[in-house]
Amino acid sequence: MHSRQESFVAHKFGGSSLADAARIERVARILAERQERQVIVVSAMQGATDALIGLLRRAAARDEGWTSDWSDLRERHVLAARAIAGPAAEGLLATLEEEFQRLRELLHAQALVGYLSDDLLDLVQGLGEVWSSLLVQAALRARGLDCVRLDARAVLVVEHGELGATVDWDESQGKLANLKLRDEPRVVVTGFVARTRAGRVTTLGRNGSDYSGAIFAALFGAIELHIWTDVDGVLSADPRVVPEAMLVERLSYDEACELSYFGAKVIHPQTMAPAIARGIPIIIRNTFNPDHPGTLISSEPSQVPPVKGVTTFAGLALLDIAGAGMMGVPGTAERAFSALKQAGVSVVMISQGSSEHSICCVIREKDAPAAERAVREAFGREIDRRQMEGVSTRTGVAALAVVGDGMAGTPGTAARLFAALGRARVNVRAIAQGASERNISVAIDAADATRALRAVHAGYYLSAQTISVGLVGPGNVGQALVRQLAATRERLLRELRIDLRLRAVASSRAMWLGEPGAAPLEALEALRTRPQALDMARFADHVRADHVPHAVVLDCSASGVVADRYSSWLARGIHVVVANKQAGAGDLARYQAIRAAEAAGGAKWRYEATVGAGLPILCTLRDLVDTGDQLHSVEGILSGTLAWLFNHHDGTEPFSELVRRAKAEGYTEPDPRDDLSGLDVARKLVILARECGWTTSLADVQVEGLVPDELAGIPLEQFMARLGELDQPMATRLAAAKSHGMVLRYAARLTRDGEARVGVVEVPADHALAHGRLTDNLVQFTTERYRANPLVVRGPGAGPEVTAAGVYADLLRIAAGLGSGA
Numbered sequence: 001m002h003s004r005q006e007s008f009v010a011h012k013f014g015g016s017s018l019a020d021a022a023r024i025e026r027v028a029r030i031l032a033e034r035q036e037r038q039v040i041v042v043s044a045m046q047g048a049t050d051a052l053i054g055l056l057r058r059a060a061a062r063d064e065g066w067t068s069d070w071s072d073l074r075e076r077h078v079l080a081a082r083a084i085a086g087p088a089a090e091g092l093l094a095t096l097e098e099e100f101q102r103l104r105e106l107l108h109a110q111a112l113v114g115y116l117s118d119d120l121l122d123l124v125q126g127l128g129e130v131w132s133s134l135l136v137q138a139a140l141r142a143r144g145l146d147c148v149r150l151d152a153r154a155v156l157v158v159e160h161g162e163l164g165a166t167v168d169w170d171e172s173q174g175k176l177a178n179l180k181l182r183d184e185p186r187v188v189v190t191g192f193v194a195r196t197r198a199g200r201v202t203t204l205g206r207n208g209s210d211y212s213g214a215i216f217a218a219l220f221g222a223i224e225l226h227i228w229t230d231v232d233g234v235l236s237a238d239p240r241v242v243p244e245a246m247l248v249e250r251l252s253y254d255e256a257c258e259l260s261y262f263g264a265k266v267i268h269p270q271t272m273a274p275a276i277a278r279g280i281p282i283i284i285r286n287t288f289n290p291d292h293p294g295t296l297i298s299s300e301p302s303q304v305p306p307v308k309g310v311t312t313f314a315g316l317a318l319l320d321i322a323g324a325g326m327m328g329v330p331g332t333a334e335r336a337f338s339a340l341k342q343a344g345v346s347v348v349m350i351s352q353g354s355s356e357h358s359i360c361c362v363i364r365e366k367d368a369p370a371a372e373r374a375v376r377e378a379f380g381r382e383i384d385r386r387q388m389e390g391v392s393t394r395t396g397v398a399a400l401a402v403v404g405d406g407m408a409g410t411p412g413t414a415a416r417l418f419a420a421l422g423r424a425r426v427n428v429r430a431i432a433q434g435a436s437e438r439n440i441s442v443a444i445d446a447a448d449a450t451r452a453l454r455a456v457h458a459g460y461y462l463s464a465q466t467i468s469v470g471l472v473g474p475g476n477v478g479q480a481l482v483r484q485l486a487a488t489r490e491r492l493l494r495e496l497r498i499d500l501r502l503r504a505v506a507s508s509r510a511m512w513l514g515e516p517g518a519a520p521l522e523a524l525e526a527l528r529t530r531p532q533a534l535d536m537a538r539f540a541d542h543v544r545a546d547h548v549p550h551a552v553v554l555d556c557s558a559s560g561v562v563a564d565r566y567s568s569w570l571a572r573g574i575h576v577v578v579a580n581k582q583a584g585a586g587d588l589a590r591y592q593a594i595r596a597a598e599a600a601g602g603a604k605w606r607y608e609a610t611v612g613a614g615l616p617i618l619c620t621l622r623d624l625v626d627t628g629d630q631l632h633s634v635e636g637i638l639s640g641t642l643a644w645l646f647n648h649h650d651g652t653e654p655f656s657e658l659v660r661r662a663k664a665e666g667y668t669e670p671d672p673r674d675d676l677s678g679l680d681v682a683r684k685l686v687i688l689a690r691e692c693g694w695t696t697s698l699a700d701v702q703v704e705g706l707v708p709d710e711l712a713g714i715p716l717e718q719f720m721a722r723l724g725e726l727d728q729p730m731a732t733r734l735a736a737a738k739s740h741g742m743v744l745r746y747a748a749r750l751t752r753d754g755e756a757r758v759g760v761v762e763v764p765a766d767h768a769l770a771h772g773r774l775t776d777n778l779v780q781f782t783t784e785r786y787r788a789n790p791l792v793v794r795g796p797g798a799g800p801e802v803t804a805a806g807v808y809a810d811l812l813r814i815a816a817g818l819g820s821g822a
């Protein structure tokens with residue numbers, strides 16, 4: 001194992017990160033802030049490679065204009081060098097001057113010869129990397145950092161073959177070892193360029209610097225490869241075509257290979273091989289947003305979400321070999337592919353034609369004439385004898401690929417692709433089988449590519465804020481929530497671009513797993529009329545899977561069994577929003593496990609509705625704590641039922657009468673003892689205490705119940721019949737309070753010295769706790785900042801509508817955070 005101190009970390013900067021002096025200085029700053037040994041692989045300044053190739057072409061065509069292009073390119077580099085190196089620029093300027101004069105001579109020679117030689121092209125198109133490496137080195141030195149420069153042409157030996165450039169590792173490693181760079185703190189390396197075994201200067205192919213990054217990461221034994229570009233990481237589609245594409249946080253090497261092979265330009269396909277072979281993690285990240293973690297590409301396969309990205313790849317052609325007479329004859333396909341191979345045509349995808357009477361494959365458009373010729377020649381006899389109908393090519397074709405490790409195990413992935421293409425009226429010319437199950441690709445007309453990409457991207461719900469919602473507990477609160485979802489869905493979609501989809505509902509006995517597009521209200525109806533046997537594992541799978549990037553479970557039950565599942569849901573990336581108090585107030589170990597799962601996984605657990613229903617009590621407390629306020633005490637009326645009873649208990653009516661009325665009006669639980677015991681209030685106090693960061697449990701709360709022991713265990717009717725036994729003690733307490741000029745309230749109190757108590761208290765009539773009306777809940781925070789005049793949150797704190805609204809508000813707060821990539 002390498003320690004950070006001694007190992008190299010490789011950084012590759014693309015042309016977009018090196019476009020001018022200011023950007024190069026930004027790169028130097030990023031590197032300077034990192035404590036590690038660095039191998040820094042650079043591309044040419046943005047556009048420099050294109051400019052060099054253009055220069056050569058113009059010179060070869062004897063177009064005099066090349067001299068002014070040459071001056072422009074020189075000027076751009078000289079200006080950057082002056083800005084970067086300041087007074088120390090002299091040496092750098094002299095070197096650049098020499099370089100540009102040599103280039104000028106080469107171009108003159110080129111103009112004399114009058115045709116473009118491959119040797120010269122190879123030599124000249126890589127010069128941009130030589131110059132940018134000089135600039136980056138100068139920028140690091142200007143910051144007082146030690147760094148040496150390594151010209152890849154001196155060490156990297158490659159051979160060109162069918163699969164592009166392959167590295168001669170032994171040779172390259174040997175040459176590198178001779179340079180004895182192991183103890184250097186920073187080595188700036190030219191990307192893109194290399195040398196052949198025969199000693200000719202060459203390049204790794206356009207966009208080859210990513211590959212250089214991986215090669216030098218391998219040669220230096222780097223522990224990580226950071227590829228710095230101008231987007232936050234790999235996105236679910238090309239952002240220039242699909243603006244709502246979203247960041248993919250993690251990819252397996254395989255997924256990244258497929259995406260880049262099929263055209264995700266952000267990373268070059270060959271990059272992966274040296275990294276995969278050595279297990280070096282690749283991090284794609286943004287030079288212009290360096291604090292963003294980017295996309296991590298590593299050997300860890302990831303199944304969630306099953307579809308990671310969609311790409312298109314244009315400039316292709318379909319080659320169709322048709323003939324009823326020859327199909328089924330063994331060896332036909334081999335003959336076709338070997339003819340293509342001999343003609344130097346590489347087959348991008350092998351495809352199944354729409355009928356079984358043909359062989360169909362996708363090739364590059366530029367290879368189409370050669371391919372057609374080669375196959376015609378190979379099957380000349382069969383064509384003459386009319387055993388074969390013919391060979392045809394169709395140009396103007398693009399491939400569209402859907403990529404993700406989890407696809408193979410997710411039924412319906414292909415169906416969704418074709419449904420999306422069908423809706424967008426895109427004609428599928430051929431279906432291609434990727435070698436792996438992590439890719440489905442189709443050949444379509446290039447003219448349809450943009451529409452197809454957008455449609456398929458949306459079809460897999462890869463737009464930023466599509467959220468799959470599962471509801472547990474369709475009781476009063478749950479039903480109110482579904483109504484609220486139904487009523488606001490359209491507006492959220494239109495105005496906030498949040499697409500909430502209720503896709504599963506579970507009660508304590510049954511569940512419903514939804515079809516795409518089901519409206520929220522249909523879910524409740526379906527649960528009633530077409531219930532399925534309850535299976536919480538399947539419920540969670542359904543909420544999490546099915547291509548929707550975000551998932552939330554809303555728990556409106558009161559079940560401890562459901563609360564037991566929170567931590568596993570969070571660990572799977574499912575957000576959990578609850579009105580259920582079990583987890584917040586229950587067993588401390590479970591509470592801590594949930595918190596730990598939340599911290600580890602990034603999915604959030606929210607429970608605002610567990611205290612004061614829809615009132616913003618917990619979020620207020622969290623803001624106070626997060627902004628560094630010191631809490632002195634929290635006091636409150638936390639039960640709507642008890643609030644109502646004590647607001648009305650003024651001696652004109654016996655307490656038992658009030659309880660009967662409250663029950664009749666639906667202000668109490670079916671068994672009023674559940675309210676009168678004070679336990680519900682104590683639970684809320686525990687939730688508040690834990691929100692302050694304390695490890696309080698229910699057993700730590702001193703609870704004064706209003707139900708005498710002898711009435712606690714008896715059946716409900718008997719209790720109701722003996723309700724009058726509560727009156728005498730309550731009347732006595734009320735009289736005492738009145739004699740002190742006070743009123744009675746049932747309150748909860750928590751202080752920073754550890755007091756946690758719920759019970760009857762006497763308070764002055766002008767005290768905040770005495771101010772509630774009807775079933776109002778009220779919480780008063782006394783803090784360092786709100787000391788003389790405490791902060792009070794007050795309002796209706798019970799009832800299905802406001803409780804559901806509390807859950808809904810949490811859900812929207814989570815949704816609002818999803819687009820940020822944080």
Ligand code: ADP
Nearest residue numbers: 014015016229231233234235237238264265266
């Ligand atoms: P560099 O100059 O850093 O090598 P590139 O232009 O080669 O940068 O690659 C980065 C660009 O790739 C992005 O600006 C983006 O427009 C484009 N791109 C295409 N497909 C994707 C994708 N799936 N994810 C991210 N970027 C993509």
Ligand code: ASP
Nearest residue numbers: 043044049206207208209
């Ligand atoms: N400069 C080279 C190119 O433009 C290599 C690279 O940037 O990756 O192709």
Ligand code: MG
Nearest residue numbers: 014207265266
């Ligand atoms: Mg690139």
